[in-house]
Amino acid sequence: MDFSDKFYAKNAASARAWAEAEPKKHEVRERKHSEPKMGICEKCKKEALVRPHRSRETDIKDGAASYGVVVHYYCEDCYPQSRRNTPTEPPMSAKQVKNLLRGAKKNLR
Secondary structure (H helix, E strand, C coil), rough: CCHHHHHHHHHHHHHHHHHHHCCCCCCCCCCCCCCCCEEEECCCEEEEEEEEEEEEEEEEEEEEEEEHEEEEEECCCCCCCCCCHHCCCCCCCHHHHHHHHCCCCCCCC
């Protein structure tokens, strides 16, 4: 048995093990928004209904950086807006589009 035969045998054994293993069922989980509860908002310091907000924070101590997920509790008024809900820029007018294309045409020359 040379090297290539060992490789093929190992490959075949691995394939059999994967075939025998029970396939994982991928279930789509819906995200549940947490229910607000009474507490003190960390931003405005008022007592109100607060919801947890997870954010990633980086900390530097003694020249070493560490990061982790931190949970802050905010009231409905202070809760950060998601990027999907933020208003986008209004569509460009015909004049703005014309000027943009004219500038791009000049840069091509």
